[in-house]
Amino acid sequence: MDTLAAITAEIADLPDVVRVAEALAGSPARLRVAPLPAAARAPLIAALAQRSRAPLLYITINSDAALRAADDLRQWLGPEAVLLYPASDAMPYEHMSPGNEVISQRLRALQMLNDPKQHSPLIIVAPIKALLLPTLTPEELAGASTTLRLGQGLSQDALLRTLVRRGYRSAPAVEAPGELSRRGGIVDIWPSADERPLRVEFFGDEIDSLRRFDPATQRSDQRVEQALIGPPHEIPLWNRDQALERIAAVDLSGLRRESRAEWDAALAKLDLGERFEGRAFYAPFFRDLTNDERRTTILAHVPKGSAVLLSEEHMLAHHAGEIAEQAEAQRLKLIEQGELPPEFPRPYLTWQG
Structure with a gap:
């Protein structure tokens, strides 16, 4: 019996699939593939990913559809070839923060897209709502990332100052993404985009050991030659001084006393x-x-040569419009109730930009 990998390879060699892949890899083009039954989407996208030299971005209508698509694609390509770029559960203007898992998955997808050593196939699956949430620019992501290498000369104090300025928080023991801890010549860091934390052991001002460790037992078990320490959050927390100035300039005269407090x-x-x-x-x-x-x-x-695949574009546009309408209705309601300043900046994007 043929494996799914073998079937994917056969589909990738079909003349129609080859033509679509070549068109996507050439000059910018807008293609519509139809009719395409829902059951055929995962194998077709997997086959296109096999033929692509660059990652693919696949947009679905909502989070449930994105989860199902990611699971289906992993069956065809393997777990390492598919990443989820999720949306926060919060709606715009809600006082609710995304969970650690959402932050980690979104940052991991950004890092993989910016990794020049990344090999295809790679598919990023995202619900449309995830695209409406602003993120770091490529320049911000690069500027807030540091690569640590075995044998590298580096001051512990300088490293800690840099990470704290970027938004990492100090803890007695590292147990969650975005935390760091220092014990003598050892610095533990959990980069938010990583599945496991990193233990950096110094000998003076030189990195003597880099090891991954289990946050539950705090025992290290995997040596690495180098590790990328990205930002702890999609919010550029290092812009805190500018953010405080902008917040202080907002007219709060229309807020209720409780909201002002x-x-x-x-x-x-x-x-x-x-x-x-x-x-x-x-x-x-x-x-x-x-x-x-x-x-x-x-x-x-998304790097040059990548394709953006839309699942039912008209439905995506309609759903994005609904999200924007709900957000605007919520904004007007909060302003009327004295819970939001009228000049509060729009925290989301629309389908048009």
Whole structure:
């Protein structure tokens, strides 16, 4: 019996599939493949990924559809070839932060798209809502990433200062992504995009050992030659001073007294660099609203030669419009209730940009 891998290879060699793959790999083109039964989408996308030299981005209508598509594609290509780029459960203007898993998966997808050593096939699966949430620019991601290498000369103090400035938080023991801990000549870090934390052992100002460890037992078990330490969050937390200035400039005269107290309390926590539920609500202030930086999506990270595959484009556009309508209705309601300043910047993108 043929394996799914063998069947994928056969599908990839079909003349029609070859023509579609060649068209996608050539000059920018807009193709419509129809009719295409739902059951045929996963094997076709897997076959296109096999023929592509660059990653593919596959957009679905919602999170459930993205999860199903990712699971189906892993059956055809294997677990390492498919990543999920999820959306937060929160709606725009809600005081709710994304969970660690959502942050980790989104950052992992961005890092893989920006890795020049990444080999195909690779498919990033995302619900349309995930594209409506701004993310780091490629320049911000690169500027907030550091590669550690075995034998590298590096000051512990300099490393810790850099990571704390980027938003990593100190903890007695590293148990969650975005945390770091120092014990003598050992620095533990959990890069948010990584599945497991990293233990960096110093000999003076030189990296003597790099090992992955189990956060439950705190025992190291895997030596590595180098490791990439990316940012702890999609919010550019290192822009905190600018964010505080922008927040302070907002006219709060229309807020209820209780809402003003909540705003002031959150501002104090942001000033101290604390992590708290609802911190993502203030994400727009960490970006320069005078240019298009805040409009960066995962599309800015898709390398040249990649294809963006839309599952039922008209339905995606309709659903994106519904999300925008619900968000605008919520904004107007909160302003009327005295819970949101009228000039609060829009925290999401629309289908048009």
